[in-house]
Amino acid sequence: MKVIAFNGSPRKEGNTSILLKTVCDELNKEGIETEIIQIGGKLVHGCTACMKCFEKKNNRCAIDTDFVNECIQKMIEADGILIGTPTYFTDVTVEVKALIDRAGLVAMANEGTLNRKAGAAVVAVRRAGATHAFDTINHLFGISGMFTVGSTYWNIGMGFEPGDVKSDTTGLESMKSLGQNMAWFLKKTLA
DSSP, X not given: OEEEEEEOOSXXXXXXXXXXXXXXXXXXXXXXXXXXXXXXTSOXXXXXXXXXXXXXXXXOOSOOSSSHHHHXXXXXXXXXXXXXXXXXXXXXXXXXXXXXHHHHHHHHHTTXXXXXXXXXXXXXXXXXXXXXXXXXXXXXXXXXXXXEOOOSSOSEEEOSSTTGGGGOHHHHHHHHHHHHHHHHHHXXXXX
């Protein structure tokens, strides 16, 4: 079993990364392989609605000038998907939005290649607006026929400066619970 995690923060070792690593540590304890891919801060192109993915049906986006097709392939191969983002004006980063739009459309064009996978949003926030970012990510999971995994609270950690989320005990406990819940779900559904 494998879970792929995407860090949508331009801060490679920032709060989003800390939260994702906390979830992945719990998955690793349960024997589930994890991989975190840095997408934040990289040049990615948004969906152009060219609909070539519906013509070609090859599990690829027609835009081949960035690494999003590699991300889509990793999503297809994974059993679970974590998408992490900081909160930017109450929403996800542009890199996360590009991944959501392009991967979601490619999955639809190819008869639901993300269908029945486990998915979870992980959001870092300074103060407010995180639930909208959380919802944005979860919309991908819902429209793709995925199972959204929850925690004991929203999958949100609070902090502004890199490392601040380490002081958010509720946020960290939510991430640990999320990792445990995703591990349980994957073991129950893939056994």
